[in-house]
Structure formats: C-alpha cells, structure tokens
Amino acid sequence: xxxxxxxxxxxxxxxxxxxxxxxxxxxxxxxxxxxxxxxxxxxxxxxxxxxxxxxxxxxxxxxxxxxxxxxxxxxxxxxxxxxxxxxxxxxxxxxxxxxxxxxxxxxxxxxxxxxxxxxxxxxxxxxxxxxxxxxxxxxxxxxxxxxxxxxxxxxxxxxxxxxxxxxxxxxxxxxxxxxxxxxxxxxxxxxxxxxxxxxxxxxxxxxxxxxxxx
Amino acid sequence: xxxxxxxxxxxxxxxxxxxxxxxxxxxxxxxxxxxxxxxxxxxxxxxxxxxxxxxxxxxxxxxxxxxxxxxxxxxxxxxxxxxxxxxxxxxxxxxxxxxxxxxxxxxxxxxxxxxxxxxxxxxxxxxxxxxxxxxxxxxxxxxxxxxxxxxxxxxxxxxxxxxxxxxxxxxxxxxxxxxxxxxxxxxxxx
Numbered sequence: 001x002x003x004x005x006x007x008x009x010x011x012x013x014x015x016x017x018x019x020x021x022x023x024x025x026x027x028x029x030x031x032x033x034x035x036x037x038x039x040x041x042x043x044x045x046x047x048x049x050x051x052x053x054x055x056x057x058x059x060x061x062x063x064x065x066x067x068x069x070x071x072x073x074x075x076x077x078x079x080x081x082x083x084x085x086x087x088x089x090x091x092x093x094x095x096x097x098x099x100x101x102x103x104x105x106x107x108x109x110x111x112x113x114x115x116x117x118x119x120x121x122x123x124x125x126x127x128x129x130x131x132x133x134x135x136x137x138x139x140x141x142x143x144x145x146x147x148x149x150x151x152x153x154x155x156x157x158x159x160x161x162x163x164x165x166x167x168x169x170x171x172x173x174x175x176x177x178x179x180x181x182x183x184x185x186x187x188x189x190x191x192x193x194x195x196x197x198x199x200x201x202x203x204x205x206x207x208x209x210x211x212x213x214x
Numbered sequence: 215x216x217x218x219x220x221x222x223x224x225x226x227x228x229x230x231x232x233x234x235x236x237x238x239x240x241x242x243x244x245x246x247x248x249x250x251x252x253x254x255x256x257x258x259x260x261x262x263x264x265x266x267x268x269x270x271x272x273x274x275x276x277x278x279x280x281x282x283x284x285x286x287x288x289x290x291x292x293x294x295x296x297x298x299x300x301x302x303x304x305x306x307x308x309x310x311x312x313x314x315x316x317x318x319x320x321x322x323x324x325x326x327x328x329x330x331x332x333x334x335x336x337x338x339x340x341x342x343x344x345x346x347x348x349x350x351x352x353x354x355x356x357x358x359x360x361x362x363x364x365x366x367x368x369x370x371x372x373x374x375x376x377x378x379x380x381x382x383x384x385x386x387x388x389x390x391x392x393x394x395x396x397x398x399x400x401x402x403x404x
Binding site for chain 1: 294299300301392393396397
C-alpha cells in the first residue's frame with residue numbers, strides 16, 4: 001500500500017524552487033532583470049519557509065530526520081539503512097543544494113546590474129564597487145548551484161535506471177514502503193501557513209531595504 | 215514518470231548550456247569618470263563629426279582598436295555615472311552636486327555615441343559586445359542614440375535647474391533609453 005512520504009508544502013517548495021531557478025536563469029539572459037530580481041525575492045521567501053519547516057514541519061521535512069553524521073552515510077552505502085524521506089547520502093545533496101541556493105540569493109540581494117538601472121534590494125547597504133563585485137561572484141556562484149542541480153538530476157536518473165522511482169513520490173507525495181517502515185508524521189497545515197507568512201514578512205522587509213539598516 | 219525525469223534532465227541540460235566560469239572582462243581602469251568621458255571620442259572625429267558619414271571611410275585596424283577602447287571607456291563611464299546617479303537619487307535628500315556631476319557626464323557623452331561606433335569596429339575586428347546589427351540597422355541605432363541624447367540632456371537641464379523632483383521623474387526615461395539600445399545592439403557579457 002502507498003504511504004505518505006512527502007507532505008504538500010515540501011512538494012510545492014520543491015517544484016516552485018525548481019521553476020523559479022529556471023525562470024531566474026532565463027529572465028536574466030533575456031534582459032528581464034526586473035523579473036530576475038522578483039524571482040530571487042520569491043526564492044528567498046521559499047528558503048525562509050523551508051528553513052522554518054525544517055524545524056516544525058512533517059517528520060520527513062525536519063532537518064533532525066535527515067541531517068546525520070558520516071556513519072549513517074556509510075551504513076546507507078552498505079545497504080543497512082531503512083527509513084523514509086531523504087537517504088543519508090541524498091540528505092548531503094539536499095543540504096548542499098539549499099546552502100548553494102541560499103548563497104546565490106544572498107549575493108543577488110547585494111548586487112546591482114552593470115548599467116546602474118537595477119539594484120538588488122540590499123545593494124544600497126554597500127558601495128557601488130562592492131555591489132559590482134558581488135554581481136560577478138553571483139554570476140560565478142551560479143555554476144556551483146548548477147553543478148549540484150546536475151548531480152541531483154543525474155542521481156535521480158541513476159536511481160531510475162536501477163529501478164527506483166523518485167520523481168513520482170515528489171509529485172504525488174506517496175510511495176510504496178517496506179513493511180514495518182515508520183510512516184511520515186504529518187504536521188498541521190496551518191503551521192505551514194505561519195511559516196509562509198513569516199517568509200513573506202521577512203522578504204518584504206528585505207525588499208524595503210532592511211530598515212532601519214537601509 | 216519517465217517523462218518527468220526526461221523533462222528534468224532536459225531542463226538540466228538546458229541550464230548546462232549556460233557557459234562555464236569565465237571571468238568577467240571587467241576593465242579595471244580607475245580613470246576619472248569625467249576625464250574618460252571627455253577624452254574619448256576624438257579619434258577619427260574628422261570623419262564622423264555628425265555621426266552619419268562614417269560609412270565613407272572605414273578605420274584601419276589600429277584606429278579601429280583605439281576607437282573600440284575609447285568606446286569601452288566612455289560606456290563604462292556612463293555606467294558608473296548611472297550607478298552614482300541611481301544611488302544619489304535613492305538617498306534623501308539627494309546630493310545635488312553628485313547628481314549634477316553624473317547628468318553632466320551623460321549629457322556630454324551621449325552625443326558622441328554615433329562617432330564611437332563607426333563601421334569597421336564590430337566583433338569581427340576585436341573584442342567587443344557591439345553587435346553587427348548596429349551597422350545592419352544603422353538608422354535605428356542612430357535613432358536610439360538620439361533618444362538617449364534627448365533623455366540625457368533633459369535630465370541634465372533639470373539637474374542644473376536644481377529641480378530634484380523633475381530629475382527623479384526623468385530618471386526612468388534615461389534607464390529606458392539605455393535599455394532600448396542595449397537590448398537589440400549589445401551582446402551578452404559572456
């Protein structure tokens with residue numbers, strides 16, 4: 001019987017993040033810098049939501065359920081891991097992706113465009129020269145995020161070839177579990193709304209230039 | 215689910231087409247903005263004073279490279295002026311002197327743009343982000359450059375009069391004039 005593995009907030013987070021990263025890339029390469037900045041702000045909201053959901057969300061969303069030491073990675077590689085959610089190895093990828101995207105968004109907030117037309121919401125907190133350098137790093141850092149995304153997709157293809165489908169559970173939220181596996185403990189839906197509201201609130205504050213700093 | 219995996223892979227491949235970690239060719243000339251703006255476009259000026267004659271005599275390679283260098287400096291000077299203006303207008307109250315300096319650079323540099331893009335200074339000659347379309351659709355290019363001259367002179371006049379509200383109202387026109395020419399005629403950075 002299929003059992004819940006990923007809750008709705010996690011699935012929405014995942015696909016919105018993927019979509020917005022693609023949109024950010026497209027918009028900045030097609031002279032839609034304003035859209036690019038808005039997209040980055042939307043990703044900021046998602047990241048804040050994900051951080052909070054990692055503490056108060058459903059069991060498979062919580063960092064405490066998948067951030068583990070190297071011992072569990074070794075156990076997993078030796079086939080001695082049972083459980084649901086992120087595998088110990090997959091968890092490393094998830095953490096790296098979340099960190100890389102966070103750095104990318106953080107850099108973007110302080111960047112300005114090369115023509116002095118568009119400014120990231122926090123670029124006024126630094127000098128124009130610093131802001132230009134931040135933009136250069138923002139551009140380079142994308143390759144780090146891109147490398148992790150490619151690794152992520154390659155891993156999914158690898159699992160698919162070895163008979164395990166990972167994409168479908170990320171859409172339907174359900175998967176066939178081995179007998180005796182502890183199922184996902186869902187969190188309350190309204191807790192997700194509170195996390196989202198906090199994410200939106202902090203993002204609005206950032207867009208306003210982070211007063212009273214800005 | 216195969217479709218989703220394939221789509222995701224395709225998306226990754228698509229993203230992968232976005233070039234490697236080339237370092238940006240930021241030209242770190244610390245030249246004074248106003249200097250670079252006023253010195254720039256004198257090369258070949260005799261042939262290109264009104265910006266419409268340039269097709270007559272193409273510059274030789276050395277002349278072309280010199281013009282392209284001057285052009286880079288002038289455009290970078292405009293970029294710096296834009297950035298300073300944007301930041302000055304964001305602070306309240308705006309520093310009128312800083313605003314005037316920047317708009318003066320814009321008003322002085324804008325009319326020189328046609329003479330900075332004579333035929334024979336395209337990407338086939340040297341490293342430049344100037345697209346060949348500049349010379350294929352030269353009338354359009356000249357029209358766009360005149361729009362920029364109008365926008366730059368209007369905001370400079372407002373700055374000189376000290377009317378900062380008017381400067382702020384005109385600021386967007388300058389942004390639009392930059393973008394209106396860059397979008398069709400400037401290649402991406404990498």
